[in-house]
Amino acid sequence: MQQDQQEPVVYLNGEYLPASRAGISVFDQGFLLGDGVFDVVSAWKGSIFKLRQHVNRFFDSLQAAHLHTSLNREQWGEAIIETVRRNGLDDASIRFIITRGVPEQVVADPRVHQPTEVIWAAPYIFLGDEQQRSQGIRLMVSQLRGFASDTLDPRYKCLSRMHFQLAKVEASAAGYDDLVWLNKDGFVAEGPASNLFMIRDGILYTPAVDILHGITRQTFLELAERAGVPVELRQLTVYDLCTADEVFTTSTAGGALPVREISGRTLRGPAPGPITRELDRLYWASREAGEHGTPIHS
Ligand SMILES: Cc1ncc(COP(=O)(O)O)c(C=O)c1O
Structure with a gap:
């Protein structure tokens, strides 16, 4: 500390x-x-x-x-x-x-x-507080679209973040905890500081394009493989999110953050759901074990 x-x-x-x-x-x-x-x-x-x-x-x-x-x-x-x-x-x-x-x-x-x-x-900064981590967050689908690879490719982790700030203002003003935006074709992309996952019938889905390639996203894909959870990278719509069994975001700021509501629709399952909970448990166990770790004091 x-x-x-x-x-x-x-x-x-x-x-x-x-x-x-x-x-x-x-x-x-x-x-x-x-x-x-x-x-x-x-x-x-x-x-x-x-x-x-x-x-x-x-x-x-x-x-x-x-x-x-x-x-x-x-x-x-x-x-x-x-x-x-x-x-x-x-x-x-x-x-x-x-x-x-x-x-x-x-x-x-x-x-x-x-x-x-x-x-x-x-x-260490956590994106969500204790209550949000244990009961899920309310996520808004932003009116703003994400950038595409022919404008400012989201893989640049760049300082120009006015777009993100405006989307956050919009979500906070509407009383939401966080937001997700769609890409220019109307498919789910990501949030201003996190990637998005959903689970339906035991399969883990996450968008493949128009996103920052989050290191935590990649880690959760690896952990899903380790846990025997099948993964599909594919285009997702807001309909897919609203009818999912589980939805969560991932970021360096805290691993998985469960979602309980998408723009006014309460998700059917508990937040966090069982697969989210298990993957997040594996994430923190891996971190505590120092996997992929560089010691500060060697
Ligand atoms: C736009 C965006 N997407 C996703 C993420 C999550 O990436 P990571 O898991 O590497 O923290 C971030 C992190 O700040 C981000 O800014």
């Missing part, structure tokens, strides 16, 4: 600084344009989960966004571990970010840039 009284330590461009001194320029393109990419990895009981997979996804975002970095994959991994260590955390959510930095001229060629590189770690 974070030590009392200690100011958080932030990694900024090669230095570990107290948060109050970790400032970036108001001319930074990340601030001005939301021009940058990031990733979020978590630590539980002193072990960082699937660090390599998160760093690899980050490097894919960088490559696709034409962003440079001064560190290689191993160095990013080391800096992430060191940031968690310096913050005295065992259970942590760690965000690492690269922006296009400060351009030399106001209107600059985006290919030429000096990136701003940041890592910060906070105590």
